[in-house]
Amino acid sequence: MIEIKNVSKLYNGxxxxxxxxxxxxxxxxxxxxxxxxxxxxxxxxIKLMFREQLPTSxxxxxxxxxxxxxxxxxxxxxRRKIGMVFQDYKLLKQKTVYENVAFALEVLGKxxxxxxxxxxxALEKVGLSxxxxxxxxxxxxxxxxRVGIARAIIKQxxxxxxxxxxxxxxxxxxxxxxxxxxxxxxxxxxxxIATHAWDLVDRxxxxxxxxxxxxxxxxxQGGYSNNE
Ligand code: ADP
Ligand code: ADP
Numbered sequence: 001m002i003e004i005k006n007v008s009k010l011y012n013g014x015x016x017x018x019x020x021x022x023x024x025x026x027x028x029x030x031x032x033x034x035x036x037x038x039x040x041x042x043x044x045x046i047k048l049m050f051r052e053q054l055p056t057s058x059x060x061x062x063x064x065x066x067x068x069x070x071x072x073x074x075x076x077x078x079r080r081k082i083g084m085v086f087q088d089y090k091l092l093k094q095k096t097v098y099e100n101v102a103f104a105l106e107v108l109g110k111x112x113x114x115x116x117x118x119x120x121x122a123l124e125k126v127g128l129s130x131x132x133x134x135x136x137x138x139x140x141x142x143x144x145x146r147v148g149i150a151r152a153i154i155k156q157x158x159x160x161x162x163x164x165x166x167x168x169x170x171x172x173x174x175x176x177x178x179x180x181x182x183x184x185x186x187x188x189x190x191x192x193i194a195t196h197a198w199d200l201v202d203r204x205x206x207x208x209x210x211x212x213x214x215x216x217x218x219x220x221q222g223g224y225s226n227n228e
Contacts, residue, residue, distance in 0.1 A: 001026050001027060001028045001030075001062070001063065001158070001159065001190055002024075002025070002026040002049055002060065002061065002062050002159070003024075003025045003026075003060070003061040004022060004023055004024040004025070004045075004048070004049075004058070004059075004060050005023055005058055005059045005060070005061070006021050006022070006023055006057070006058035006059070007019055007021070007022050007023070007048065007055040007057070007058030007059070007060060008020055008021055008022070008055065008056050008057045008058055008214075009041070009044050009048065009053065009055055009056050009214075010056040016213075016214070017056075017214050018041050018044040018214050019041045019044050019045065019048075019055075019211075019214045020213075020214040020215050021058065021215075022041075022045070022058075022211075022214070022215070022216050023058075023216070024045075024209060024216065024219070026159075026190060026192065027190075028158070028190055029185070029188060029190055030190050030191075030207060031181070031182065031185045031190075031191045031193075031204075031206040031207065032190075032191070032192045032193070032206065032207045032208075032209055033193050033194075033195060033201045033204070033206055033207070033208045033209065034046070034192060034193065034194040034195070034209050034211065035194075035195060035196060035198065035201055035208055035209070035210050035211070036196070036210050036211035036212050036217070037196065037212065038196070039213070040211040040212050040213065040214070041211045041213075041214040041215075042163070042194035042211055043163055043194060044214075045194070045211070046161050046163050046192070046194055048060060049062075049082075049159075049161055049192070050079065050082055050084060050161055051067050051070065051075060051078055051079070054067075054068060055068070062078060080108065080155060080157075081155075081157055081158045081159065082157050082158070082159045082160070082161055083151075083152025083153055083155055083157035083159070083160040083161070083189075084152060084160075084161050084162075084163075085145070085148050085149055085152050085160060085161070085162035085163070085165045086148065086162075086163060086164075086165070087163060087164035087165065087167040087168060088168065089136070089141075089144045089145055089147070089148045090148065091136040091144060091147055091148065091151075092136075093135070093136055093137065094135075095135075096132065096133050096134060096135055097123065097128060097131050097132050097133070097134050097135075097136075097139070097147050097150075098119055098123070098132040098133065100136070100147055100151060101119050101122055101123060101147065101150045101151050101154055102115050102119045103151075104151045104152075104154050104155060105118060105119075105154060105155070108155065118154055119132075119154065120132075122150040122151075122153055122154040123150055125150065125153065125183075125184075126146040126147070126149050126150045126153075126180060127146065127180075128143060128146050128147065128150065131143060140173070141168050141169050141173065142169055142173035142176060142177065145165060145166070145168075145169065145173075145177055146177075146180070148165070149165075149177075149180060149181075149184070153184055153189070157189060158189065158190060159189065159190045159191075159192065160181070160184065160189055160190070160191045160192070161192050162181070162191070162192070162193045162194065163194045164194055164195055164196075165177060165181075165193060165195070166178065166195065166197055166200070167195075171199075171200075174197055174200055175200060175203070178193075178200050178203075178204055181193060182204065205222050206221075206222075207219070207220070207221050208220055208221075208222070
């Protein structure tokens, strides 16, 4: 699905490389954790996959197309295929849960009929049907992130990219969220989660790609500490 070939990233005005000659292939249907300490390059990798950033050198292929060669239209199409989930949820405060999720389809120009059908389905999937008329501030952190996930999945993305999605949540909520990502993955969506929640990564037993100072240190199936 995504093939990252020898990618390095140097940000403008920064001295060191954020990513150093990293190569990585993601197959459709995979569930991958990106782990590593703060500054390791996890967010950079996610931004490159969304094409929010371009590599300084190397290439990234998405469905066999070099992402650097995208036209404007292909770039929009690329981003439509990807659901993003953020640490700070990025919900619209003035909109209800329902409206936040509906908005993701409104900006894509979907019909009211389709929106009215799909929003309840997405809310059902994340277990928030009862909270559809609440505002974000009336929800717990875990619930707010479920809205973030509903907003991502309603586009029926082929790939979900989540950057520290459980960073603001306690352990129980974080585990429930990971289980929700697992359910979405089992229904066919490829999932990539950047996190430093080692204990959860260990528990989930998925592919683990570890970065340190911009270098890929390991890429293994299964937990983390049991591979030490
Ligand atoms: P460009 O698109 O010109 O490469 P950058 O990617 O360098 O721009 O910067 C994007 C944004 O990230 C800027 O608003 C910048 O202020 C901010 N930024 C700069 N340094 C850092 C850093 N070390 N970590 C996170 N964000 C940064
Ligand atoms: P992680 O997500 O693992 O914490 P990042 O990808 O955010 O790592 O950062 C990798 C390196 O790139 C760090 O040294 C960080 O300071 C730097 N960096 C990240 N974003 C920017 C930016 N926009 N401009 C300059 N440097 C950046």
